[in-house]
Amino acid sequence: MSDIYTSELLPDSFLLSYKHRKPPFGFNGLGEITYLRTYSRIKDNGKNETWWETVARVVNGTFRIQKGWIDEHRLGWDVKKAKKSAQEMFDRIFNMKFMPPGRGLWAMGSPITEERKLFAALNNCAFTSTADLKEKGSAPFCFLMDASMLGVGVGFDVKGAGTLKIKGPNKDRTSRSYQIPDTREGWVESVRLQLDSYFYGTEPVTFDYSLVRPEGAPIKGFGGVSSGPAPLQKLHKDLAVVLEANLSESVSVETIVNIMNLIGVCVVSGNVRRSAEIVFGDPKDESYLALKDYSWDDKKERYVGSRADRADYGWSSNNSVFAELGMDYTRTASQTAKNGEPGYAWLSNMQNYSRMNNGADHIDHRAVGGNPCLEQTLEDMELCCLVETYPNNHANLEDYLKTLKYAYMYAKTVTLCKTHWPETNRVMLRNRRIGCSMSGIAQFVAAKGIHTLRDWCERGYDAIEQYDSVYSDWFAIPKSIKKTSVKPSGTVSLVAGATPGVHFPTSRFYIRRIRLGKNSELIKPLVEAGYKIEPAEEDKARTVVVEVPVDIGPGVRSEWEVSMWEKLQLAAFMQRHWADNQVSCTVTFQEHEADQIKHALEYFQYQLKGISFLPLKKKKVFKQMPYETIDEETYKKLVGELKPLKLRHIENEQAEVERFCNNDTCQL
Numbered sequence: 001m002s003d004i005y006t007s008e009l010l011p012d013s014f015l016l017s018y019k020h021r022k023p024p025f026g027f028n029g030l031g032e033i034t035y036l037r038t039y040s041r042i043k044d045n046g047k048n049e050t051w052w053e054t055v056a057r058v059v060n061g062t063f064r065i066q067k068g069w070i071d072e073h074r075l076g077w078d079v080k081k082a083k084k085s086a087q088e089m090f091d092r093i094f095n096m097k098f099m100p101p102g103r104g105l106w107a108m109g110s111p112i113t114e115e116r117k118l119f120a121a122l123n124n125c126a127f128t129s130t131a132d133l134k135e136k137g138s139a140p141f142c143f144l145m146d147a148s149m150l151g152v153g154v155g156f157d158v159k160g161a162g163t164l165k166i167k168g169p170n171k172d173r174t175s176r177s178y179q180i181p182d183t184r185e186g187w188v189e190s191v192r193l194q195l196d197s198y199f200y201g202t203e204p205v206t207f208d209y210s211l212v213r214p215e216g217a218p219i220k221g222f223g224g225v226s227s228g229p230a231p232l233q234k235l236h237k238d239l240a241v242v243l244e245a246n247l248s249e250s251v252s253v254e255t256i257v258n259i260m261n262l263i264g265v266c267v268v269s270g271n272v273r274r275s276a277e278i279v280f281g282d283p284k285d286e287s288y289l290a291l292k293d294y295s296w297d298d299k300k301e302r303y304v305g306s307r308a309d310r311a312d313y314g315w316s317s318n319n320s321v322f323a324e325l326g327m328d329y330t331r332t333a334s335q336t337a338k339n340g341e342p343g344y345a346w347l348s349n350m351q352n353y354s355r356m357n358n359g360a361d362h363i364d365h366r367a368v369g370g371n372p373c374l375e376q377t378l379e380d381m382e383l384c385c386l387v388e389t390y391p392n393n394h395a396n397l398e399d400y401l402k403t404l405k406y407a408y409m410y411a412k413t414v415t416l417c418k419t420h421w422p423e424t425n426r427v428m429l430r431n432r433r434i435g436c437s438m439s440g441i442a443q444f445v446a447a448k449g450i451h452t453l454r455d456w457c458e459r460g461y462d463a464i465e466q467y468d469s470v471y472s473d474w475f476a477i478p479k480s481i482k483k484t485s486v487k488p489s490g491t492v493s494l495v496a497g498a499t500p501g502v503h504f505p506t507s508r509f510y511i512r513r514i515r516l517g518k519n520s521e522l523i524k525p526l527v528e529a530g531y532k533i534e535p536a537e538e539d540k541a542r543t544v545v546v547e548v549p550v551d552i553g554p555g556v557r558s559e560w561e562v563s564m565w566e567k568l569q570l571a572a573f574m575q576r577h578w579a580d581n582q583v584s585c586t587v588t589f590q591e592h593e594a595d596q597i598k599h600a601l602e603y604f605q606y607q608l609k610g611i612s613f614l615p616l617k618k619k620k621v622f623k624q625m626p627y628e629t630i631d632e633e634t635y636k637k638l639v640g641e642l643k644p645l646k647l648r649h650i651e652n653e654q655a656e657v658e659r660f661c662n663n664d665t666c667q668l
Contacts, residue, residue, distance in 0.1 A: 004109050005056040008079065009063055009086035015056060023051040024096055024393075026497015029529075029645045030512055030548040034494045036522060036647055037514065039105040048521075051094065058100055059090045061109020062413050066475075069416045075476060089406040096496040097399075098389040098407040103151060104414075105492070118150065119417030120424075124386045124435075124487075125153040125276075125371030127378035130160030130256055137164075138195035141259055142188050143381060143421065144277070148267040149184045152383065153276030153372040156260055157322075158253045158288065166255075167201035168247045175204040180232070182211045187232055191263070194236060198243040207236060231269035238262045238313075253281060253288050257317065264316030276372035277317035280345055283324070283332050292319055292341055318372060318612070322347045325605055333598035336613050340586075343612030344601065345370055350377040350609045354482060354580035355461070356572075363481055374610035375485040375584035376435055381423045384581075385414040386435040386487050390498050391456055392444040400456060401463045407436050408467045408483070416475065432478055435485035435581050436464055440498030441574070442505065446555035450573070457577035485581035486574050502570050502585050504559040505552045506627040509635040513626055514546045522546075522647065529645040537623050545624050549638040558629075559616065564589040568600055572607035582609045588616045 006012055025031030040048040041057075049057070063086050070077045092098055100108060107113055107121045126147050128140040144154045169175075178193055180186045193205045215228030242258050257279055264277045281288035292314055294305035303311035320343035321332060332342055351367050352360040367377045376384040387407045394400040411434035418425050438457075445453055464483050472479045489500035494512075499505050515536055516522055526533060526546055536543035559567075564587055571585035589597070597613060604611065630638075 005053050007060045009083045018052040027550045031495045034491050038491050055093045057109035097403045101386045102492045120419040121150045122414045123383035126383045127155040127369040129368050129380040133160035133164040137199050138192045142192045145263045146188045155278040155369050157280045158256045161253045162250045164251045166246050169197040169204035170201045173203040177206050179208040231266045235266035261313045261316045265313045278372040279317045280322050283321040329598045329601040337594035340614040345610040357576040373488045373584040375487045375582045379427045382427045385411050387411040388437050390440050392440040432480040437487040439489045439493045441502050442499045482580045485579045486583040488584040507558040507629040508552050509630050511628040512548045512550050530642045559588045564593040586612045588614050
């Protein structure tokens with residue numbers, strides 16, 4: 001196999017001009033810090049990748065997948081055309097005109113895909129339905145755990161409630177001991193055995209954790225260190241408590257959510273660091289709506305509320321409802337106004353419409369849900385791959401249309417890869433669903449106006465349609481069922497200096513706080529450059545917080561200056577002119593707007609496929625928040641105290657990869 005950085009398509013003669021070129025990282029060093037902390041892999045010599053190396057690895061990995069497919073099916077590989085395309089893709093990623101999702105920056109072309117063939121890790125998100133648990137048994141729960149441990153965010157429903165009675169283990173049979181292998185598969189299998197023993201009344205299961213590596217041992221491939229067996233031991237114990245409490249009863253809505261939430265907590269505690277879950281329930285089910293009826297009481301220093309007993313694990317999912325067109329939103333809107341939940345998904349719109357500008361087409365009639373940040377419509381066990389473009393980083397429309405070709409090509413290439421789940425392969429091979437996204441939309445509107453955005457969206461969508469026809473023919477595969485979305489973005493947009501998705505910044509000038517391990521190689525150069533670093537309040541022994549002053553740029557309004565109604569209208573605009581999947585939008589609202597949520601839902605239920613809300617707070621909710629608004633004078637003072645940041649020769653920095661589609665409101 002060719003070197004992961006230098007190849008026939010990207011020879012040294014091409015890469016030489018990029019090796020010493022300064023990448024256009026965004027936001028006063030924030031982009032570069034974020035890249036090194038989050039996506040730069042450690043090379044065989046112990047040094048961390050620099051930006052050109054990450055881009056080369058990603059591009060080479062992408063074209064190796066393409067060549068493998070073309071060669072396997074004897075379709076005729078054209079190395080001359082591939083070389084030209086690979087070098088153009090490299091240049092456009094290097095200059096941050098588009099990027100693969102964070103997962104792609106981390107995994108594409110690495111041993112995760114090249115050697116272990118874990119191509120599911122290239123996908124951002126998934127959905128699984130619990131409908132008919134009598135037949136499926138533990139499968140939806142194990143799929144969520146398996147996908148989450150690969151960093152894939154998972155949505156699920158509660159339609160399986162009432163379809164399966166919990167029998168409990170058959171204590172008349174000899175118990176089975178399972179020695180858990182020190183693998184992702186071993187952890188998932190242990191949960192399958194435990195759940196099936198309760199669902200089907202098979203023999204009791206006991207677990208031997210002796211093979212699980214001890215706490216602190218390095219995790220190869222995905223980075224980080226092991227948590228030891230403790231999170232899995234706790235999960236087995238907690239699952240037993242939940243299931244024992246429901247013996248001889250049908251699986252309830254709460255039981256389904258509890259099992260999924262407990263798995264989510266285990267995954268996060270097990271040092272996959274971040275994960276995401278979203279659950280969709282019935283808006284008329286009071287017991288479901290009450291699952292998050294708890295809040296923190298500062299005076300009592302504990303959670304209070306009717307469901308305070310769920311506070312230790314209930315946080316692990318965003319709770320949403322499958323809203324029905326024309327429903328009465330009074331009850332749900334009043335709850336949303338308090339803490340932002342539930343969110344809303346209109347499944348009928350998801351099934352019946354692509355872009356909501358040309359009438360119903362029913363292309364997605366088999367869809368049953370969506371991903372945790374709700375930018376993708378999904379069928380049961382379907383995954384999705386997203387890719388992010390930055391229109392504001394382009395001089396003109398013609399340049400942007402060229403970028404869309406390579407952004408589309410990356411995402412389409414990922415659909416050529418098989419996962420280790422047969423059911424997933426079946427739906428993905430048929431749908432070939434992808435999500436070409438835009439970020440920096442608030443910046444683009446400020447710079448070029450909403451009319452120009454509309455033109456770029458319409459022309460861009462037409463271009464992607466054309467690319468899909470050409471490249472689907474070339475690969476000899478079906479055209480993609482849907483191709484565009486607006487993801488909420490996350491740390492990828494920080495690298496590029498873009499505002500995330502359709503969201504407005506907290507202010508023009510602000511402090512962005514980033515958490516690093518106490519022994520991070522990044523700390524020394526940050527201290528030398530004058531950045532403020534202090535111990536993290538939640539983990540002073542192991543984590544520090546770095547403060548980076550940021551200027552979004554002139555003309556971009558903050559989320560405090562834009563009304564809830566305009567934020568909703570921008571989401572609807574992008575759903576109409578760009579996204580044939582969905583627009584992920586968390587609408588922040590001020591206190592005086594809370595009682596308008598009901599009316600807003602009534603108007604926008606015919607223009608959106610999903611939406612969530614989050615109350616804006618003027619006072620600090622907790623110390624060391626990710627964002628803190630500052631004025632221009634403070635910004636200039638802080639920047640004036642900084643020296644040039646020298647981050648070129650970092651070694652052994654374990655990246656904390658963005659593991660799914662995320663923003664600050666949908667990740668755990």
